[in-house]
Amino acid sequence: MIDERLPLTEPSSLRHYEALLRRLPRSHPHYEQVLNTEGRERAGYFGEKEFLYYLNFVKQEPIFSLAGLRLLHDEHYFQIDHLLITPQLCLIIEIKHLTGTITFNDSNQMIQTTDHERIYTHPKLQANLQAKQLQHVLAHLGYQLPIQTLVVFTHRQGKLITQHPGLVTAPSFIHKYEEIIARYPTVLSESECSWLADQLSSRHMDRAINVMEKFKIREADLLKGVLCPDCAGQQMMRKHGAWYCPRCKSVDKRAHVQALKDYQILISDTISCREACEYLGVESRHVTRRLLLFAGCELIGDNRSAHYKIR
Ligand SMILES: [Zn+2]
16 A cells, blocks of 8 residues: 555645636636636546556555655745655655657657647756656755655656657556666655654645636636526526526526635635625625525624625
8 A cells, every 4th residue: 555645635736727717708818828727727637647646556565655746945845746755765756647649859858749749848958857856855854865866757648759768658667666666775664654754745735726817817808797607608697596597597506605715816816795785696684694605604793894705
Protein backbone atom coordinates (compact mmCIF):
# COMPACT_ATOMS: atom_id res chain seq x y z
CA MET A 1 0.00 0.00 0.00
CA ILE A 2 1.20 3.45 -0.92
CA ASP A 3 0.94 5.87 1.98
CA GLU A 4 -0.82 8.89 0.47
CA ARG A 5 0.41 11.47 2.94
CA LEU A 6 -0.83 14.31 0.74
CA PRO A 7 -3.69 12.76 -1.24
CA LEU A 8 -4.67 13.90 -4.71
CA THR A 9 -7.70 16.19 -4.57
CA GLU A 10 -9.50 18.11 -7.26
CA PRO A 11 -7.83 21.53 -7.49
CA SER A 12 -10.10 24.30 -6.17
CA SER A 13 -9.26 26.27 -9.33
CA LEU A 14 -11.44 23.85 -11.33
CA ARG A 15 -14.49 24.77 -9.23
CA HIS A 16 -13.66 28.43 -9.81
CA TYR A 17 -13.39 28.00 -13.59
CA GLU A 18 -16.67 26.05 -13.62
CA ALA A 19 -18.46 28.84 -11.72
CA LEU A 20 -17.04 31.43 -14.11
CA LEU A 21 -18.05 29.43 -17.19
CA ARG A 22 -21.61 29.16 -15.82
CA ARG A 23 -21.81 32.90 -15.26
CA LEU A 24 -19.88 34.28 -18.23
CA PRO A 25 -21.93 34.88 -21.39
CA ARG A 26 -20.58 32.85 -24.32
CA SER A 27 -20.29 36.07 -26.28
CA HIS A 28 -17.78 37.48 -23.76
CA PRO A 29 -14.37 38.09 -25.42
CA HIS A 30 -12.58 36.01 -22.74
CA TYR A 31 -15.00 33.06 -22.74
CA GLU A 32 -12.85 30.89 -25.05
CA GLN A 33 -9.73 31.64 -23.05
CA VAL A 34 -11.43 30.58 -19.78
CA LEU A 35 -12.79 27.45 -21.48
CA ASN A 36 -9.33 26.49 -22.79
CA THR A 37 -7.65 27.10 -19.43
CA GLU A 38 -10.29 25.02 -17.65
CA GLY A 39 -9.81 22.24 -20.23
CA ARG A 40 -6.03 22.21 -19.78
CA GLU A 41 -6.23 22.14 -15.97
CA ARG A 42 -8.87 19.41 -16.04
CA ALA A 43 -6.67 17.33 -18.36
CA GLY A 44 -3.78 17.85 -15.92
CA TYR A 45 -5.91 16.59 -13.04
CA PHE A 46 -7.05 13.62 -15.11
CA GLY A 47 -3.39 12.84 -15.90
CA GLU A 48 -2.57 12.83 -12.19
CA LYS A 49 -5.42 10.38 -11.52
CA GLU A 50 -4.11 8.15 -14.31
CA PHE A 51 -0.64 8.23 -12.78
CA LEU A 52 -2.04 7.24 -9.38
CA TYR A 53 -3.59 4.17 -11.00
CA TYR A 54 -0.15 3.00 -12.22
CA LEU A 55 1.60 4.00 -8.99
CA ASN A 56 -0.59 1.57 -7.09
CA PHE A 57 1.01 -1.36 -8.95
CA VAL A 58 4.37 -0.68 -7.31
CA LYS A 59 5.09 -3.41 -4.79
CA GLN A 60 8.20 -2.07 -3.03
CA GLU A 61 7.41 -0.46 0.29
CA PRO A 62 7.39 1.90 1.99
CA ILE A 63 6.48 4.73 -0.37
CA PHE A 64 5.08 8.00 0.89
CA SER A 65 3.30 9.93 -1.83
CA LEU A 66 2.59 13.65 -1.89
CA ALA A 67 0.36 14.89 -4.72
CA GLY A 68 0.51 18.51 -5.88
CA LEU A 69 2.95 19.50 -3.12
CA ARG A 70 3.40 23.30 -3.26
CA LEU A 71 6.21 24.75 -1.16
CA LEU A 72 7.74 28.14 -0.53
CA HIS A 73 11.39 28.61 -1.37
CA ASP A 74 13.20 31.96 -1.58
CA GLU A 75 9.92 33.90 -1.52
CA HIS A 76 8.60 31.88 -4.49
CA TYR A 77 6.31 28.91 -4.57
CA PHE A 78 7.12 25.82 -6.55
CA GLN A 79 4.80 22.91 -7.14
CA ILE A 80 5.65 19.27 -7.72
CA ASP A 81 3.03 17.17 -9.53
CA HIS A 82 3.91 14.12 -7.47
CA LEU A 83 6.67 13.52 -4.93
CA LEU A 84 7.57 10.01 -3.79
CA ILE A 85 9.62 9.61 -0.63
CA THR A 86 11.27 6.21 -0.31
CA PRO A 87 14.10 4.85 1.89
CA GLN A 88 16.43 5.20 -1.13
CA LEU A 89 15.60 8.64 -2.54
CA CYS A 90 13.07 11.33 -3.30
CA LEU A 91 11.53 10.98 -6.73
CA ILE A 92 9.96 14.00 -8.41
CA ILE A 93 7.32 13.02 -10.95
CA GLU A 94 6.31 15.55 -13.56
CA ILE A 95 3.08 14.49 -15.24
CA LYS A 96 2.16 15.35 -18.82
CA HIS A 97 -1.26 14.51 -20.18
CA LEU A 98 -0.92 15.26 -23.87
CA THR A 99 -2.46 13.78 -27.02
CA GLY A 100 -0.79 13.63 -30.43
CA THR A 101 2.84 13.00 -31.21
CA ILE A 102 5.36 14.27 -28.68
CA THR A 103 8.88 14.94 -29.92
CA PHE A 104 11.89 16.91 -28.67
CA ASN A 105 14.49 19.04 -30.39
CA ASP A 106 18.09 20.05 -29.60
CA SER A 107 16.95 23.39 -28.19
CA ASN A 108 15.34 21.78 -25.14
CA GLN A 109 11.84 22.12 -26.52
CA MET A 110 8.98 19.65 -26.46
CA ILE A 111 6.75 19.67 -29.54
CA GLN A 112 3.20 18.37 -29.46
CA THR A 113 1.76 17.72 -32.90
CA THR A 114 -1.97 17.20 -33.29
CA ASP A 115 -3.77 18.96 -36.14
CA HIS A 116 -1.45 21.82 -35.28
CA GLU A 117 1.87 22.20 -33.46
CA ARG A 118 2.43 23.42 -29.89
CA ILE A 119 5.81 24.09 -28.37
CA TYR A 120 6.62 23.73 -24.66
CA THR A 121 9.74 23.98 -22.55
CA HIS A 122 11.36 20.56 -22.08
CA PRO A 123 9.61 19.11 -18.98
CA LYS A 124 12.96 17.82 -17.66
CA LEU A 125 14.14 21.42 -17.19
CA GLN A 126 11.14 22.16 -15.02
CA ALA A 127 11.61 18.98 -13.00
CA ASN A 128 15.34 19.67 -12.52
CA LEU A 129 14.57 23.15 -11.21
CA GLN A 130 12.09 21.63 -8.75
CA ALA A 131 14.80 19.19 -7.66
CA LYS A 132 17.12 22.09 -6.81
CA GLN A 133 14.40 23.87 -4.87
CA LEU A 134 13.45 20.70 -3.01
CA GLN A 135 17.09 20.11 -2.15
CA HIS A 136 17.16 23.47 -0.32
CA VAL A 137 13.94 22.70 1.55
CA LEU A 138 15.32 19.29 2.63
CA ALA A 139 18.61 20.90 3.71
CA HIS A 140 16.58 23.21 5.99
CA LEU A 141 15.09 20.10 7.57
CA GLY A 142 18.56 18.67 8.04
CA TYR A 143 18.51 16.15 5.20
CA GLN A 144 20.74 15.65 2.21
CA LEU A 145 19.11 13.04 0.04
CA PRO A 146 19.41 11.90 -3.54
CA ILE A 147 16.68 13.45 -5.66
CA GLN A 148 15.72 12.02 -9.04
CA THR A 149 13.21 13.29 -11.57
CA LEU A 150 10.99 11.43 -13.97
CA VAL A 151 8.51 12.75 -16.53
CA VAL A 152 5.49 10.49 -16.99
CA PHE A 153 3.22 10.82 -20.03
CA THR A 154 -0.26 9.65 -19.05
CA HIS A 155 -2.47 10.17 -22.12
CA ARG A 156 -3.32 6.88 -23.85
CA GLN A 157 -3.60 8.70 -27.18
CA GLY A 158 -0.18 10.33 -26.80
CA LYS A 159 2.66 8.97 -28.96
CA LEU A 160 5.94 9.61 -27.20
CA ILE A 161 9.02 9.68 -29.42
CA THR A 162 12.22 10.01 -27.39
CA GLN A 163 15.31 8.11 -26.28
CA HIS A 164 15.61 10.19 -23.11
CA PRO A 165 15.79 7.81 -20.12
CA GLY A 166 13.98 10.26 -17.84
CA LEU A 167 10.80 10.34 -19.95
CA VAL A 168 8.37 7.41 -19.89
CA THR A 169 4.76 6.55 -20.65
CA ALA A 170 2.57 5.67 -17.66
CA PRO A 171 2.48 1.87 -18.34
CA SER A 172 6.33 1.82 -18.29
CA PHE A 173 6.44 3.63 -14.97
CA ILE A 174 6.68 0.57 -12.69
CA HIS A 175 9.60 -0.89 -14.59
CA LYS A 176 11.40 2.46 -14.61
CA TYR A 177 10.71 2.99 -10.92
CA GLU A 178 12.21 -0.40 -9.99
CA GLU A 179 15.23 0.36 -12.16
CA ILE A 180 15.85 3.69 -10.41
CA ILE A 181 15.34 2.36 -6.88
CA ALA A 182 17.78 -0.52 -7.51
CA ARG A 183 20.56 1.98 -8.22
CA TYR A 184 20.45 3.57 -4.74
CA PRO A 185 21.30 2.25 -1.27
CA THR A 186 18.86 2.63 1.62
CA VAL A 187 19.48 5.90 3.47
CA LEU A 188 16.25 6.44 5.42
CA SER A 189 14.26 4.25 7.78
CA GLU A 190 10.49 3.99 7.33
CA SER A 191 9.89 6.30 10.31
CA GLU A 192 12.29 8.88 8.88
CA CYS A 193 10.45 8.74 5.53
CA SER A 194 7.19 9.20 7.41
CA TRP A 195 8.55 12.13 9.43
CA LEU A 196 9.82 13.81 6.27
CA ALA A 197 6.50 13.27 4.49
CA ASP A 198 4.72 14.90 7.46
CA GLN A 199 7.14 17.82 7.52
CA LEU A 200 6.72 18.51 3.81
CA SER A 201 2.95 18.07 3.73
CA SER A 202 2.58 20.43 6.72
CA ARG A 203 4.43 23.08 4.65
CA HIS A 204 2.12 22.58 1.67
CA MET A 205 0.22 25.72 0.64
CA ASP A 206 -2.82 25.44 -1.62
CA ARG A 207 -2.81 27.69 -4.65
CA ALA A 208 -5.60 30.24 -4.34
CA ILE A 209 -6.51 31.89 -7.60
CA ASN A 210 -8.85 34.74 -8.28
CA VAL A 211 -10.32 33.85 -11.66
CA MET A 212 -12.01 37.25 -12.01
CA GLU A 213 -8.66 39.03 -11.72
CA LYS A 214 -6.83 36.44 -13.78
CA PHE A 215 -9.09 37.00 -16.79
CA LYS A 216 -9.84 40.67 -16.05
CA ILE A 217 -13.57 40.09 -15.72
CA ARG A 218 -15.82 42.58 -13.96
CA GLU A 219 -18.81 41.72 -11.81
CA ALA A 220 -21.03 43.51 -14.35
CA ASP A 221 -19.90 41.04 -17.06
CA LEU A 222 -21.47 38.09 -15.21
CA LEU A 223 -24.94 36.65 -15.71
CA LYS A 224 -27.22 37.28 -12.75
CA GLY A 225 -30.08 35.17 -11.50
CA VAL A 226 -30.71 31.52 -10.73
CA LEU A 227 -29.56 29.51 -13.73
CA CYS A 228 -31.07 26.24 -14.94
CA PRO A 229 -28.60 23.36 -14.32
CA ASP A 230 -29.63 21.78 -17.65
CA CYS A 231 -29.90 24.80 -19.97
CA ALA A 232 -26.65 26.78 -20.10
CA GLY A 233 -27.17 30.44 -19.24
CA GLN A 234 -30.96 30.15 -18.91
CA GLN A 235 -32.46 32.09 -15.98
CA MET A 236 -35.08 30.32 -13.91
CA MET A 237 -38.19 32.02 -12.57
CA ARG A 238 -39.67 31.92 -9.09
CA LYS A 239 -43.03 30.14 -9.32
CA HIS A 240 -45.16 28.59 -6.54
CA GLY A 241 -42.28 28.45 -4.07
CA ALA A 242 -39.79 26.82 -6.48
CA TRP A 243 -37.55 27.66 -9.43
CA TYR A 244 -38.99 27.02 -12.87
CA CYS A 245 -37.07 26.90 -16.18
CA PRO A 246 -39.10 28.41 -19.02
CA ARG A 247 -36.97 26.54 -21.57
CA CYS A 248 -36.91 22.90 -20.35
CA LYS A 249 -39.83 23.33 -17.87
CA SER A 250 -37.88 21.70 -15.04
CA VAL A 251 -38.74 22.63 -11.44
CA ASP A 252 -36.09 22.84 -8.73
CA LYS A 253 -36.43 23.97 -5.14
CA ARG A 254 -32.69 24.26 -4.50
CA ALA A 255 -31.39 25.94 -7.67
CA HIS A 256 -30.55 29.17 -5.82
CA VAL A 257 -28.02 27.30 -3.65
CA GLN A 258 -25.70 26.92 -6.67
CA ALA A 259 -26.29 30.57 -7.62
CA LEU A 260 -25.13 31.65 -4.15
CA LYS A 261 -22.09 29.35 -4.36
CA ASP A 262 -21.17 31.02 -7.66
CA TYR A 263 -21.52 34.42 -5.96
CA GLN A 264 -19.27 33.23 -3.12
CA ILE A 265 -16.57 32.03 -5.52
CA LEU A 266 -16.68 34.92 -7.98
CA ILE A 267 -17.79 37.99 -6.05
CA SER A 268 -17.85 37.77 -2.25
CA ASP A 269 -18.50 35.31 0.53
CA THR A 270 -20.96 37.74 2.14
CA ILE A 271 -24.10 39.24 0.64
CA SER A 272 -26.69 41.71 1.96
CA CYS A 273 -30.40 41.04 1.57
CA ARG A 274 -30.69 43.88 -0.96
CA GLU A 275 -27.77 42.49 -3.02
CA ALA A 276 -29.29 39.00 -2.86
CA CYS A 277 -32.70 40.32 -4.08
CA GLU A 278 -30.98 41.87 -7.08
CA TYR A 279 -28.66 38.93 -7.77
CA LEU A 280 -31.32 36.20 -7.46
CA GLY A 281 -33.95 38.31 -9.19
CA VAL A 282 -36.45 38.12 -6.33
CA GLU A 283 -38.46 41.24 -5.43
CA SER A 284 -39.55 40.28 -1.93
CA ARG A 285 -36.95 40.77 0.80
CA HIS A 286 -38.95 38.37 2.97
CA VAL A 287 -38.66 35.58 0.36
CA THR A 288 -34.97 36.37 -0.22
CA ARG A 289 -34.23 36.11 3.50
CA ARG A 290 -35.88 32.70 3.60
CA LEU A 291 -33.91 31.56 0.54
CA LEU A 292 -30.63 32.67 2.13
CA LEU A 293 -31.38 30.80 5.35
CA PHE A 294 -32.54 27.72 3.39
CA ALA A 295 -29.14 27.77 1.59
CA GLY A 296 -27.40 27.63 4.98
CA CYS A 297 -26.23 31.26 4.98
CA GLU A 298 -25.51 32.74 8.38
CA LEU A 299 -26.91 36.12 9.41
CA ILE A 300 -24.21 38.46 10.69
CA GLY A 301 -24.81 41.88 12.27
CA ASP A 302 -28.19 43.53 12.67
CA ASN A 303 -30.39 46.21 11.13
CA ARG A 304 -28.46 48.32 8.62
CA SER A 305 -25.21 46.33 8.78
CA ALA A 306 -26.95 42.95 8.46
CA HIS A 307 -25.50 40.66 5.84
CA TYR A 308 -25.25 36.94 5.23
CA LYS A 309 -22.22 34.71 5.17
CA ILE A 310 -22.51 32.20 2.33
CA ARG A 311 -21.48 28.66 3.30
ZN1 LIG B 1 -33.74 24.36 -18.29
